[in-house]
Amino acid sequence: MYLAHQTWPELGDYVAEESVAVVPLGSTEQHGPHLPLATDYLIAEALAKEATDRTGFLCTPPVRIAVSEHHRQFHGTMWVEPEVFRDYVESFSRNLAYHGIDRIVYVNAHGGNAQHLREVGRRLRRDETAFAVEWMWDESIPDLVSEIFEHNGPHGGPKETAMVMHIAEELVRADRLEAARDGGIVDFADADARQFGSRTFYDSADNSENGVFGDQTDATPETGEELFEAASGQLVHLLEWIDAQPFADLMPEPHVDPQPGSQR
Template sequence: MYLADEAWPDLETYFEAESLAIVPLGSTEQHGPHLPEGTDHLIAEAFAREAAERTGYLCTPTITVGVSPHHRQFHGTMWADAPAFRDYVESLTRNLTYHGIDRVVYVNAHGGNVVHLREVGRRLRDAGDAYAIEWMWDESIPDLIEDAFAQPGPHGGPKETSLIQYLHPELVHDERLADARDGGLVDWENHPEAVQNGARTFYDAIDNTDNGVLGDQTDASAETGERLFEAATTQLVELCEWLATREFEALLPKDHV
């Protein structure tokens, strides 16, 4: 069920019967010369809408701008400052609790959002208002990604490229895949300048990659994207079903020893 498509009287029975909502979040930021700036939020929305379709749980509209100042040097990147992002997501989630939701899955597709969503979840849980957890698609299927790509790359690489080739092929510049690889950083894991004596030395994507992306984009395909999408959607559906069956009190912080 997609909240924005429903008339308000038709939502009453959902809130009477269910207490879980799915909230997709991503970013609007550079994803190299070959992918759209909406890559992350398009991926998040696709997973959230599909999981909602398969389970019947409520999916909210997508939060399309995230914490992305580390991509700001590239044209068109948008971002929210971290405190504003956290406050906004917390406020939106409290909107849901007003209607009776007490557990939320943040379907997130942007790494820059992770720590902030975890912080929002802690705030809500500590207050006893809701149990909200962050889910990121690629972290749910690491073995499949490792098998699929020699150099998956954490940003704009073949895993995201494959998903967009599958979900929105008209938005992918396939003729630029080699340029994306050759103008970016292929082997992120062995990049010698990213860490110095145990300290992470960079702040922005452009410090490591001239065109903003990592990994080998020429390894991507729509067929692989479909496999990734189906596998991760299964993981998300199972997470929602697991969370929906928990007793709410058991999800709250334990008492002091």
């Protein structure tokens, strides 16, 4: 069920029976010379819609601009400050809770969002407003990703390329896959990202001239379909698990006894 396509009485019927919402989040940022800036939110929205179509849960419109300042040197990248992003996500999550939603899954396809989404989830759980968790699609199927691609790469690599080939193949510049590989960093270990135990870079441009990593020529629509099916299946399992838990079991544990000052 896609929230923006429903009427308010239809959504009233939904929250009378269900309390789960899925929020897709991505970014609008460079993904090399071969992929659109929409890559992350296209993946997030496609996975969220697939899983909610299969389960009947509620899917919200996507968040398309997020924490992407580390890609700012490349044309077209848009971003908001981390604190703005956290406050925005927390605000609309509380809106959902006001309408009766108490379990939220942030379907995330951009690594820069992850820590901030977890912080929002922590805030919402702390005051027992809702149980909100971040889900990153590739982290749900790491063994499959490693099995398929020899040189995956953390950004703009073959896994994202394959996924977009499956979701929106017309947006992939297939004639630029070799240029993406040759102008970037094939093996992230070659990027000299750490010195003496310290992460010594901040921006994507510090390591990759064209902003991407991995061997994009390994991507195909067929591997994208395999990744999509596996990841959406994992998301379905997560949604069904969260829905089955008593709300009290998802909330913080009580303070251990005795509490400070309780015996005075």
